[in-house]
Amino acid sequence: MQNIKKRIVIAGGGYGGLKALGELAHRNDVEIILIDRHPYHYLQTDVYDFIANKTNITDVAVSLVTLTGxxxxxxxxxxxxxxxxDFTAxxxxxxxxxxxxxxxLVIALGSRTFFPHQIEGLYEHTHGIKSLKWAFLFKQRFEQAMHKKVEEEGSCAIDPDFNIIIGGAGLSGVEIAAAMSEYSQSFFKHSGYACGGVNVYLVEGAPSIMNGLDPYLIKTTEKKLKALGVxxxxxxxxxKVNENSVELSDGKTIKMNFMVWTGGIKASPVLECVEAPKNARNHLLVDKYFRVNGYENVFAVGDxxxxxxxxxxxxxxxxxxxxxxxxxxxxxISAMIDHKIPKHTTDEIDFKGVLVAVGGTDAVAYLMKKFRFSGILAFLVKKLVCVGYKEPLIAKCRIGMKKCAAK
Amino acid sequence: MQNIKKRIVIAGGGYGGLKALGELAHRNDVEIILIDRHPYHYLQTDVYDFIANKTNITDVAVSLVTLTGxxxxxxxxxxxxxxxxDFTAxxxxxxxxxxxxxxxLVIALGSRTFFPHQIEGLYEHTHGIKSLKWAFLFKQRFEQAMHKKVEEEGSCAIDPDFNIIIGGAGLSGVEIAAAMSEYSQSFFKHSGYACGGVNVYLVEGAPSIMNGLDPYLIKTTEKKLKALGVxxxxxxxxxKVNENSVELSDGKTIKMNFMVWTGGIKASPVLECVEAPKNARNHLLVDKYFRVNGYENVFAVGDxxxxxxxxxxxxxxxxxxxxxxxxxxxxxISAMIDHKIPKHTTDEIDFKGVLVAVGGTDAVAYLMKKFRFSGILAFLVKKLVCVGYKEPLIAKCRIGMKKCAAK
Incomplete structure (x- = not known):
């Protein structure tokens, strides 16, 4: 029996890799090896709550050790x-x-933050949030900013501006801006501080935030961000990014205390040296079955x-x-192991919609290409989606934890 | 009118200074100057929740700017x-x-952490928690420890010990130990991590924790701490404290990742050079009316x-x-301004009791020298006491904030 088991290697334990794993792990005729440089699945989509101190580190990192256990x-x-x-060997x-x-092979290596070198000083002076380590650093720096505000409560009239700049107003940038602004404003105001919170700037090169998404989403989110003071x-x-300021294309310069960059991504550096069909940014080119062009048994998914x-x-x-x-x-892959022809194609890709968290218990939703709404209901749907994704994983981890311990 | 106003200076905006302020600020014939080196009242008694990431920085720091506003x-x-x-001038x-x-004058300068120099390396390698800055540093270091655990989930079998050592098992030490242990254990376990939480050691030179307090308190708290894994x-x-270990008087050495010292306090350094009756540790000696011995108009309160x-x-x-x-x-002081003889003495000191928070929604209580209980009821009483102290202050701050802004 052992010998005829098919071995599937999944490279990357992110959103894509784990879904592939879930589709295959129920089979008895496979052995799966999941490779990741980190021992956890980083839930980047939930990171805004972590940065705003509402959740803990284990809420944005699921153990791959116990999950595979x-x-x-x-x-x-x-x-x-x-x-x-080596796709040949x-x-x-x-x-x-x-x-x-x-x-x-399933390649699901995700992406990294891309710092365009045309923007002088960007890499040196900004944070990304595409890894847990960076998000954690950023969270602590944000908290240090809050602490600094408290320490300087007595002299806030002298230096009222504490500016956090977010470069890039995609979904990540918007959600982080909202969470930070809501958190810092509300907790200073609620606690009766004279100095108020920090200023959050959201800077985007495109003509609007969340460029390309549904106009309702854009308009409503923008309104809510403004209400939060973003x-x-x-x-x-x-x-150009200097140590304490940012220079914009309109000639203005904004004082900057710290900055997070969500303005671009690039493929995992591993793919730089991989010999395979790729685009200019090293993303693997796939056919409609998600197979890397030219290779029957190599799939690439996600970022x-x-x-x-x-x-x-x-x-x-x-x-x-x-x-x-x-x-x-x-x-x-499951079909191919059964000697069937793979039939699931990119034509089946059907997005359930977009949910944008905009601080506190507020969100903006555009679902199934027809439902547009915002407020607490959208927030609850968003939470439901998050919990619906995370809880089954954590339930498996808890069982896996006991199995690990029993070994 | 202006000229006959009595000027009261309160040195220190802590628990003692603010109570004195509250007794005097309703009078129309006084002007009060509150002096503090920080712009906030640091709620050290609530700091365990802050360290365990359950509250925010403004929950342990009340703005003196808006409060006086x-x-x-x-x-x-x-x-x-x-x-x-200068008590003469x-x-x-x-x-x-x-x-x-x-x-x-009301001297309410509180105390600082005392690091006995007999313990080699103590000052160099440990944290105190008697200032917001230190508590904040400690909180972030604790969080970094959590992050490190997550990053090392894949290899925890190799180095399963992450030791936090708390030196001194007084109320502060006990509450911090409980909060950290409960927090770290529960959130790793809840999230299905293989590695488990961190180890929290509570080291005390006296024969028991919370030495000198009611035996029920000691016994019950000890039981609960043990259940939390402390x-x-x-x-x-x-x-002796080394960079990564602690040497005990019984000859044992414990590995140490970081350490907090709550084992002693000393009077504020300001008092070192003050010429006044003091004890060996520079605490001011007061008569039964809280007046510094020999001075009619100088009071000293608190630590x-x-x-x-x-x-x-x-x-x-x-x-x-x-x-x-x-x-x-x-x-x-109020009586003296009214040309009456002060009548409130140390004989009136009557403690309402002791409430020890021991993680999550658990606490141990000994109230009015007769009620001994623990569990969620004790926790609720503890919360009530905290809220009952803090909320009226914050309510004043919120009003003060508007008055500040209106100026």
Whole structure:
């Protein structure tokens, strides 16, 4: 029996990789190796609450050790950095020199923050939030800013401005801006501080925040951000970042205490040296079955792949797309193991909608291409989606934890 | 009218100073100057919740700017460091060279963490929690420890011990130990992490935790701490603190990742150079009316005074004693302004009891020298006491905030 088991290697334990894992781990004729350089699945979509001190670190990081422990030795977790892939020899090369062979490979390596080098000083003076380590650093720096405000309560009239700048007004940027502004404003006001909270600037080069999304979403979110005191600057690029200021394309300079950059992503650096069909930003080119062009048994899902919809339009990278593509790729591999022809294609990609958290118990929703609403109901739907994603994983972790301990 | 107003200077905006302020600020024939080096009243008694990430920084720091703003120009807040007092010339000397004259002076400077120099390395390698700055640093370091655990989830079998050591098992030490242990254990367990939380050691030289308090309190608290996983070591002194370990008087050495020291306090350093009757630790000696021995118009309250009960026994320094002595001293000053003889003495000191928070929604209570209970009821009483103290202050701050803004 052992010998005929198919080995599936999943490279990356993020939204995409874990969905693929979920599709395959119930089979008895496979062994799965999940590789990630971190021992956790980082829930980047929930990070705004973590930054605003509303949740703890384990609320944004699910243990891959216990999650794979749940699957009773059928799934092995390898914490390692991947050096390269050899699609011809069907092997994954780890940076410790080890090689792992596979029958099927799912590349789900996600993306990293991209700091365009045209923007001088951007990399040196800003934070990203695409890794737990960075989000944690940022959270602590934000808290230090709050502490500084408290220490300077006596002299706030002299220096009333404490500016946090968020570069990039995509979903992440918007949600973080809202959470920080709401948190800092509300808790200073609520506690009767003279100095007020910090200023949050949201700077975006495109003509609007969340550019390209539904106009209702954009308009409503913008209104709510403004009500929270977020200063929105659109149609304006960041040209230079200095240690304590940011220079904009309209000639203005804003004082900056610290800055987070959510303005761009690039594919995982692992893909830089991988020999495979890629676009200019190293995203893997896939066919409609999520297979890397030219390779029958190599799939790429989520942020690290260039995924096109049925109209040949490149889909923007989101956690939702990672989940959908991970699921469909997993189903296709399952079919292939059964000697069937894979049938799940990019045509099936159907977004449930967009939910934007805008501080406190408020959110803006656009669901199933027809329902548009905001307020506490949207917030509850958002929470439901988060909990619905996270809780089943954590339930598995808790069981996996006991299995680990029993070993 | 202006000229006959009595000027009262309150040195220190802590539990004692603010109670004295509250007793005097309703009078129309006084002007009060509150001096503190910080612009906030630090609620040290609530700090365990802050360290365990359950509250925010403004929950443990009440703005003195807006609080004094509430009293409409009758109370002035001066943020300054006090250099010295001249009880003969009736002046307070600030470290910027300014002098403030007074008719009555209340010294309520509190205490600082005392690091006995006999314990080698103690000052270099440990944190105190008697200032907001230190508590904040400690909170962030604790959070960094949590983050480190998450990052090391994959290899926890190799290094399962992450040890936080608390030196000194008085009320502060016990409450912090409980909060940290409960927080770290519960959130790792709840989230299905393999590695478990951190180890919290509570080390005390005296034969028991909370030495000298009611036996029920001690026994029940000890039981609950143990249930939370706190490792209690009593009757054992810390002899030396190294960068990563602690050497105990029983010859054992414990690995230490970081350490907080709550094992001793000393009077404010300002009192070192004050010429006045003091004990060996620079606490001011007061008569039964809380007046510094030999001075009719100088009062000392709270941690910076040596306060004795009716049996001539020195009372241990607590927030409760600071509040009671501040209140009684304030009443005595009020009487003296009315040309009456002060009548409130140390004989009136009557403790309402002791409430020990032991993590989550659990606490241990010993009230009015007869009621002993624990669990959620004790927790609720504790919360009620905290809220009952804090909320009226914050309500004043919120009003003061508007008055400040209106000016």
């Amino acid at each position: 749940y699957y009773c030795g059928k799934v092995e977790f390898v914490q390692a950095k991947i050096e390269n892939f 069907n092997t994954v090369l780890l940076d410790d020199g080890n090689k792992i062979e596979y029958d099927y 200063k929105i600057i659109t149609g304006t690029r960041i040209q 690290c792949a260039e995924i096109k919809d049925s109209n040949d339009k490149i889909l923007p990278p989101t956690a939702q797309l990672a989940e959908i593509s991970g699921t469909l790729a997993g189903k296709n | 509430y009293y409409c120009g009758k109370v002035e807040f001066v943020q300054a460091k006090i250099e010295n007092f 009736n002046t307070v000397l600030l470290d910027d060279g300014n002098k403030i004259e007074y008719d009555y 490792k209690i070591i009593t009757g054992t002194r810390i002899q 910076c005074a040596e306060i004795k009960d009716s049996n001539d026994k020195i009372l241990p320094p607590t927030a409760q004693l600071a509040e009671i002595s501040g209140t009684l001293a304030g009443k005595n």
